[in-house]
Amino acid sequence: MSFVARSAIRQLTRVAAPSRSFSLLARSAAISQIPRAAVCKTAFTQTRGIKTIDFGGTKETVYERSDYPPAKLLDTFKNDTLAVLGYGPMGRGQALNLRDNKLNVILGCRKGSSWDKAVSEGWIPGKDLFEINEACDKGTVIMNLLSDAAQSKLWNEIKPYLTKGKTLYFSHGFSVIYSEDTGVVPPKDIDVILVAPKGSGTTVRNLFLEGRGINGSVAVYQDVSGKAKDRAVALGVGVGTGYLYETTFKQEVNSDLYGERGVLMGAIQGLFVAQYEVLRARGHTPSEAFNETVEEATQSLYPLIGANGMDWMYANCSTTAQRGALDWWKKFHDASKPVFEELYESVANGTETRRSLSKNSEANYRADLEAELAEIANHEMWRTGKAVRKLRPENQ
Numbered sequence: 357m358s359f360v361a362r363s364a365i366r367q368l369t370r371v372a373a374p375s376r377s378f379s380l381l382a383r384s385a386a387i388s389q390i391p392r393a394a395v396c397k398t399a400f401t402q403t404r405g406i407k408t409i410d411f412g413g414t415k416e417t418v419y420e421r422s423d424y425p426p427a428k429l430l431d432t433f434k435n436d437t438l439a440v441l442g443y444g445p446m447g448r449g450q451a452l453n454l455r456d457n458k459l460n461v462i463l464g465c466r467k468g469s470s471w472d473k474a475v476s477e478g479w480i481p482g483k484d485l486f487e488i489n490e491a492c493d494k495g496t497v498i499m500n501l502l503s504d505a506a507q508s509k510l511w512n513e514i515k516p517y518l519t520k521g522k523t524l525y526f527s528h529g530f531s532v533i534y535s536e537d538t539g540v541v542p543p544k545d546i547d548v549i550l551v552a553p554k555g556s557g558t559t560v561r562n563l564f565l566e567g568r569g570i571n572g573s574v575a576v577y578q579d580v581s582g583k584a585k586d587r588a589v590a591l592g593v594g595v596g597t598g599y600l601y602e603t604t605f606k607q608e609v610n611s612d613l614y615g616e617r618g619v620l621m622g623a624i625q626g627l628f629v630a631q632y633e634v635l636r637a638r639g640h641t642p643s644e645a646f647n648e649t650v651e652e653a654t655q656s657l658y659p660l661i662g663a664n665g666m667d668w669m670y671a672n673c674s675t676t677a678q679r680g681a682l683d684w685w686k687k688f689h690d691a692s693k694p695v696f697e698e699l700y701e702s703v704a705n706g707t708e709t710r711r712s713l714s715k716n717s718e719a720n721y722r723a724d725l726e727a728e729l730a731e732i733a734n735h736e737m738w739r740t741g742k743a744v745r746k747l748r749p750e751n752q
């Protein structure tokens with residue numbers, strides 16, 4: 357462990373990160389004691405109101421889980437059947453959380469791996485698990501959590517079920533915003549809403565089970581009922597988010613496509629590999645190059661940055677590390693900013709969407725993808741990573 361990390365950990369023991377504790381499991385347990393119908397009839401007064409939060413000088417509206425206590429949540433959807441289409445990571449996470457929140461949820465899947473997984477997790481064919489068209493028929497809120505490519509491919513099968521009074525829900529603005537490419541144009545007489553949890557569906561589920569909640573964004577594309585925003589926020593709470601910030605479909609899709617191609621995955625892989633390659637070229641061993649590039653980052657510094665911010669990290673490391681980081685961050689910023697500008701433009705003008713849709717529908721898509729993924733997995737850095745992770749005491 358480097359001095360930076362040691363010093364940071366020492367500091368962390370002195371500066372406790374603030375934490376809000378609440379137990380959703382406890383809340384779920386409490387809900388399970390109350391019959392659903394009884395909860396729906398209960399008059400509730402527990403409303404905290406909308407909060408305006410100052411984010412670094414800009415005021416934004418946020419909604420919190422506590423704005424929708426269980427009785428209010430059940431009351432909001434007392435006449436609804438929530439039909440979740442797809443049981444990939446996002447469909448699974450949201451559907452299980454809705455089910456644990458006692459809402460009336462059914463699944464729509466094609467027969468195959470998603471269907472089998474749903475059955476293995478307690479969904480019953482004919483009761484709360486159906487083929488996609490049947491779920492669309494029964495649902496009043498159609499929660500389209502199929503893959504983005506399948507949302508486009510199956511649109512003409514789903515559309516006839518989107519009758520007046522129903523609600524169409526997404527977790528990504530992709531299909532609607534890039535409708536010229538996807539063909540997804542919702543009927544004008546239904547509400548169209550979005551809740552986009554900021555992470556994978558697996559995290560949506562795991563944090564809910566831990567009594568925590570992923571953050572997410574909420575948006576309304578069409579409000580026919582006059583209640584679209586209210587129902588979108590309520591659904592966000594139902595699927596397990598902890599708090600929601602406001603966005604639009606367009607801002608959501610652009611920031612999401614940009615972020616995952618940038619610092620979340622694309623840029624970080626590029627930076628990791630570049631740093632590792634220079635270390636190796638300068639005679640460092642694979643274990644040293646990996647530890648100085650990935651292991652220390654993910655195991656020590658990133659959790660501290662997540663808990664306290666980079667400003668705290670800079671203020672709580674050795675003076676040697678501090679001097680170097682202060683001197684070099686602007687060079688990395690200046691070198692990478694033109695690439696980020698190019699990336700945002702490629703997202704905003706639809707190039708990224710078109711590429712994603714066309715690549716995903718090529719006949720040899722699976723084989724080409726395997727080859728690209730193998731290139732990453734077979735890189736010495738990630739092969740070294742496998743060996744390093746095995747050495748962690750908790751993995752032995």
Ligand SMILES: NC(=O)c1ccc[n+]([C@@H]2O[C@H](COP(=O)([O-])OP(=O)(O)OC[C@H]3O[C@@H](n4cnc5c(N)ncnc54)[C@H](OP(=O)(O)O)[C@@H]3O)[C@@H](O)[C@H]2O)c1
Binds near residue numbers: 441443445447467468
């Ligand atoms: N906001 C965010 O940060 C965020 C994060 C993750 C995901 N999302 C969004 O959530 C949605 C779902 O994503 P995901 O991560 O769960 O995984 P995914 O891999 O995108 O979706 C998988 C689901 O789609 C089904 N599917 C694929 N092709 C199909 C077809 N031709 N016919 C019928 N079903 C088909 C799969 O069924 P089979 O198992 O049968 O193939 C599976 O149930 C997407 O819109 C995605 O963009 C948003």
